[in-house]
Amino acid sequence: MPRKPSETLTEAELRIMQVVWHKGPGTVQQILDALTDSPSLAYNTVLTTIRILERKGYLEHSKDGRAHIFSPLVEREEASRSEIRHLVGRFFQNSHEDLVLNILEDRGVAPEELKRLRKMLERSDVE
Numbered sequence: 001m002p003r004k005p006s007e008t009l010t011e012a013e014l015r016i017m018q019v020v021w022h023k024g025p026g027t028v029q030q031i032l033d034a035l036t037d038s039p040s041l042a043y044n045t046v047l048t049t050i051r052i053l054e055r056k057g058y059l060e061h062s063k064d065g066r067a068h069i070f071s072p073l074v075e076r077e078e079a080s081r082s083e084i085r086h087l088v089g090r091f092f093q094n095s096h097e098d099l100v101l102n103i104l105e106d107r108g109v110a111p112e113e114l115k116r117l118r119k120m121l122e123r124s125d126v127e
Contacts, residue, residue, distance in 0.1 A: 020059065
């Protein structure tokens with residue numbers, strides 16, 4: 001039985017999206033050449049992953065002669081927010097407060113970070 005498609009980005013999908021977000025549109029070969037992190041991926045693996053990203057709505061392609069140029073449909077910030085919403089729903093019963101408390105309890109907070117967080121909270125109260 002085939003695996004259920006992931007609602008979020010897999011590690012391989014994220015690697016490819018990071019290249020497209022950073023470098024801009026490109027061909028499969030250009031994206032492959034820009035993947036510097038290990039493990040290295042084969043051309044066919046990158047192509048398959050790009051096709052999956054198209055089906056998920058993260059990428060689109062246009063033709064340039066015989067080449068396909070892949071461009072992002074989803075910006076990095078939007079993808080990041082989507083991943084956080086998924087995490088909050090899955091582990092914290094849709095409570096952003098519980099997520100933040102978990103992060104703060106897990107790693108502790110330096111005084112400078114607390115000061116910055118307070119400023120951010122004060123600004124969000126005003127808006």
